[in-house]
Amino acid sequence: MTDRALVVVRAGALTTVQDRGRPGHAHLGVPPSGMLDAPAGLLANRLVGNAPGSALLETTLNGVALRPRCAVTIAVTGAPCPVTVDGRPAAWGAPVRVPAGALLDVGTATSGVRSYVAVSGGLDVDPVLGSRATDLLSGLGPPPLTDGTVLPLGPAHSLYAPVDMGPQPAPPGELVLRITLGPRHDWFTPTALRTLTTRTFHVSTTSNRIGLRTEGPRLDRAIPHELPSEGLVLGAVQVPPNGRPVIFLADHPTTGGYPVVAVVHPRDLPSAAQATPGTPVRFVDSAPTQPRRRLRRSERSSDEGGPGAKPPVSGRGG
Structure with a gap:
C-alpha cells in the first residue's frame, strides 16, 4: 500500500x-x-x-x-x-x-x-x-x-509553480444573478416576468449541488399544461408547479418537463455555490433594451410586400 x-x-x-x-x-x-x-x-x-x-x-x-x-x-x-x-x-x-x-x-x-x-x-x-x-x-x-x-495521491512533482496567495471574493451577502430570458419565458404571465426581475427571493434550505432552490413570490404561468421533457443547461432557471424558481447547478438533470424561464450568466454561478440559506436573491435581465428604430419608406415597402420586397424563405422554421 x-x-x-x-x-x-x-x-x-x-x-x-x-x-x-x-x-x-x-x-x-x-x-x-x-x-x-x-x-x-x-x-x-x-x-x-x-x-x-x-x-x-x-x-x-x-x-x-x-x-x-x-x-x-x-x-x-x-x-x-x-x-x-x-x-x-x-x-x-x-x-x-x-x-x-x-x-x-x-x-x-x-x-x-x-x-x-x-x-x-x-x-x-x-x-x-x-x-x-x-x-x-x-x-x-x-x-x-x-x-x-x-x-x-498523485506524484508530488509538478511543472506548475505554486503561488503564495491569491485574491478571493467574499461569499455574497446578496446574490445578484444576471439572466437572459427564455427559452420558455412566454409560458409565464407578464406580471410573473416583472416579478422575476423586480422582486427579491431567498435561498432555500433545500438547495444542494443539483440546484439552488428559492423561496419568495410565486411566478404564475400563462400556459398551464406541461411540456414534453427537453434539454437543460447549467444555470437554467426552471419553475416547478409551486412557482418558485430553481437555478440548476453542476449536478443538474440533463432533461426536464417544467418550463425554463431564464438562464443565469455562467460567471454568476460560483457565487450561487457560496450563498447560504436565507441569502437574498435578485434576478437582473442582462439583455440590453433596444430602442425601436423608425423604418424608412423603402423598408416599410419591403416589409409590407411592396416594391423591393424579398420573397419568403422556404424551409422549416426553428
Missing part, C-alpha cells in the same frame, strides 16, 4: 472529490458535475502547484479532517474557515505544509457554504468518463467521503 495517501478522519456533512467535471455527455444523460465554485477550486490547485484539472475536495459547511501518510502541501480556499494542523492554527487561502501523520482539520465555514482542499499531487482516484468528480445525481465518480476512507 502506497504511503502517498490521505486518511479521512472526519468526513463532514458532505465532502466530495471534484475537478473540472465531465462536460459534453448530456446526450448520455450525464450532468457536467465538477466544482461548484470553480474559481476557488482552481486557486486552491494553483496554491499547491497542481495542474488546474487536478482532483481536490469540496466540503459543505462543516469541513473535513484528514491525516496524510506522507508530508504534503495543502491549501484551503472558497468559504472562509479555521484551519489547524495538530491543533495549531494554520493559514487559510495560502499553502500550508502538513507533516506525515499530522491531523489537518478544516473547520466550519464562518461564511459561505463550500470550501476547497487541494493537496500537492492531487487526488488519484479512478476517473470515469475522463473526470474524477463525484456526481450526486447520476452516482458517477467516487461516493461522498465517509470516515476511514483512504484517498490515493
Whole structure:
C-alpha cells in the first residue's frame, strides 16, 4: 500500500472529490458535475502547484479532517474557515505544509457554504468518463467521503509553480444573478416576468449541488399544461408547479418537463455555490433594451410586400 495517501478522519456533512467535471455527455444523460465554485477550486490547485484539472475536495459547511501518510502541501480556499494542523492554527487561502501523520482539520465555514482542499499531487482516484468528480445525481465518480476512507495521491512533482496567495471574493451577502430570458419565458404571465426581475427571493434550505432552490413570490404561468421533457443547461432557471424558481447547478438533470424561464450568466454561478440559506436573491435581465428604430419608406415597402420586397424563405422554421 502506497504511503502517498490521505486518511479521512472526519468526513463532514458532505465532502466530495471534484475537478473540472465531465462536460459534453448530456446526450448520455450525464450532468457536467465538477466544482461548484470553480474559481476557488482552481486557486486552491494553483496554491499547491497542481495542474488546474487536478482532483481536490469540496466540503459543505462543516469541513473535513484528514491525516496524510506522507508530508504534503495543502491549501484551503472558497468559504472562509479555521484551519489547524495538530491543533495549531494554520493559514487559510495560502499553502500550508502538513507533516506525515499530522491531523489537518478544516473547520466550519464562518461564511459561505463550500470550501476547497487541494493537496500537492492531487487526488488519484479512478476517473470515469475522463473526470474524477463525484456526481450526486447520476452516482458517477467516487461516493461522498465517509470516515476511514483512504484517498490515493498523485506524484508530488509538478511543472506548475505554486503561488503564495491569491485574491478571493467574499461569499455574497446578496446574490445578484444576471439572466437572459427564455427559452420558455412566454409560458409565464407578464406580471410573473416583472416579478422575476423586480422582486427579491431567498435561498432555500433545500438547495444542494443539483440546484439552488428559492423561496419568495410565486411566478404564475400563462400556459398551464406541461411540456414534453427537453434539454437543460447549467444555470437554467426552471419553475416547478409551486412557482418558485430553481437555478440548476453542476449536478443538474440533463432533461426536464417544467418550463425554463431564464438562464443565469455562467460567471454568476460560483457565487450561487457560496450563498447560504436565507441569502437574498435578485434576478437582473442582462439583455440590453433596444430602442425601436423608425423604418424608412423603402423598408416599410419591403416589409409590407411592396416594391423591393424579398420573397419568403422556404424551409422549416426553428
